[in-house]
Amino acid sequence: MKGSHLFLCLFSVLCWLNLMPTAGNRVFHFGHCRVSMSMTEIRLGFTAIKANIQARDPIRTLSILSHPHSLHKVKSSDRCCITHHLFNFYVDKVFKHCKTEDSYINRKISSIANSFLSMKRKLRQCHEQNKCMCGEESTEKFKQILANYEGLNVTSAAMKSLGELDILLDWMEKSQRAEGVNDPPKAGAKEAAGTLHTPVVSRKTMCCATADSY
Numbered sequence: 001m002k003g004s005h006l007f008l009c010l011f012s013v014l015c016w017l018n019l020m021p022t023a024g025n026r027v028f029h030f031g032h033c034r035v036s037m038s039m040t041e042i043r044l045g046f047t048a049i050k051a052n053i054q055a056r057d058p059i060r061t062l063s064i065l066s067h068p069h070s071l072h073k074v075k076s077s078d079r080c081c082i083t084h085h086l087f088n089f090y091v092d093k094v095f096k097h098c099k100t101e102d103s104y105i106n107r108k109i110s111s112i113a114n115s116f117l118s119m120k121r122k123l124r125q126c127h128e129q130n131k132c133m134c135g136e137e138s139t140e141k142f143k144q145i146l147a148n149y150e151g152l153n154v155t156s157a158a159m160k161s162l163g164e165l166d167i168l169l170d171w172m173e174k175s176q177r178a179e180g181v182n183d184p185p186k187a188g189a190k191e192a193a194g195t196l197h198t199p200v201v202s203r204k205t206m207c208c209a210t211a212d213s214y
Contacts, residue, residue, distance in 0.1 A: 030080030033126035038115050046165050049108045054163040064148045064160050065167045070141055078138035079175050084123040085142040086168060091120050097158035
């Protein structure tokens, strides 16, 4: 019996840790799909190379993501699908063609690509669980983005897409506000609002409660 309780305790802790976002991660809501993403880390990495990448884009009159209104007015029911398509797009088509002569830039791109790969896998799980359905609008919008991309040569299209990464990140955060999900509190907000007391449930207490319930 003790062995059974110990197993249940360990299992409950593992489940609890799996549900908790890693420090610095943010949980994004796409309908029934919930995924954590290191948005701050991606933002910082992209900010460090944005000027360099955009300077490599010789065609400033065209856009991959924002023309013509590719990500504008996406229905709530289509946001998960278009996000899934876009993370596949960046992992499969963009990052692999963004090699530069600068090792620092390449390391930053690689770090962002790894974060996107993790997000891609999580979104794929939602898709496989029928939590990320694709409607006609999301399919058409992604076809439009692909047409914009394929209208340029591979390297130019990849660099332009990478240079527009903040368009995707801004759209994702705006979508969260539209879903009614608030932005995470900023540093200092706790002090400004007064001390907040959040009850903390210890792992030991949780284990005991879980084990006793069986």
